[in-house]
Amino acid sequence: MTKHDPDTIYDRLIGTLVADLHRRRAGHDAPREGSVFPAFRLPDERGVLCDLSQVLARGPVVISFIRGQWCPYCQEELASWKNAIPALQAAGTTLICITPETGGAAKAIRSSVSPEFTLLCDVDHGLSLSLGLAFHLGQAFIDQYKADGVDLAAIYGSAAGILPIPATFALDRDGVVRAAHVEPDFRIRAKPDDMIRALAVPAKG
Template sequence: MTLRDKLDAQRERSAANPVWRATYEATVAELRRMGFLNQALRAGARFPDFLLPSAADRLVGLSDLLVRGPLVVTFIRGQWCPYCALTLAALEESLPDIQAADGQLVAITPETGGRALAVRQRHGLHYEVLVDVDSGVGLNCGVVFHVPEPYRSSIARAGIDLADRQGNGGGLLPVPAVYVIDRSGLIVRDFMDVDFTRRPDPADIVEALRALG
């Protein structure tokens, strides 16, 4: 079963609930209306420098990673997001291919309080999960958005307290963008969809790395 099959199955299960379905459709439509993707960093731009804490309690900088080779960065929304969980697990499976293409992989989460470590342990990840405290990197990349109603209430009703999880009451989430960055820090490929249930196929990510030679 490919990641796409798993995401489709998850979406179908969720969409059996008409309230979820309506909320999901309204949210995606609202993000499209705002022209969200026009403002995000895309291929050709330089990925912003960062220094972020990791699940392993280290401070990791972009330049520390790039000296070791090209980099794949995947933004995730949080521990609570089933689509992120499926994506993280699929990327773990593709990690040998990513490494064989000389690439490295990091996930970036806005969630604080040990949730990066929890995600890493739960999925047995062998790549690093970095914490974008106060969503600074997400803002630099233009991928964070203020969660619109009625999605905001729907998340809250599900018992997901974004302010508590992120340690910031801004009510923001990132679009789960994936960037492929070459050794010089240039974004060579981006994958982004305001529809958070659609994620790139890991094979396409590996392909983008291989193209770097």
């Protein structure tokens, strides 16, 4: 147990970080509603490559970028997606969660949620960077995490100090973004019901 008040320290660090990300318009260039989500291919937790086009061939897709199971806010989001699996299945929608974690950590995420979703590993944050969803956390935050036992370099296999902005996209079967939740404040996550509802509404035009 640390001797400091972790809530006070993290509240201050989060406030500074979020304000800076908003000032820099982090995530502004991410895919928007009405755009076609860029094609990608990523490995799953077993190392098997998965192509977005192949998943879309089966129907609509919800894509959620998370930081990893080490993050308590991601744990809450994963729990909400676990509860939403039946509704996603009823809507014929596939859930894809994308994390920078690999190996055993990625397998742990999959086992904690459901076999009925796809977990992909964004190695070295390549996809997040290409979509404008990655940012440098800053040394103060990195040091505080490490002091509290969260070593991002060990978790991600890189000392770059990069994290993804948690973001969620609902894609129709043509890959068009029907809803997008991109929020630099990583405490605020998309609601599964909103994503499912967006896919149920007929496309305009």
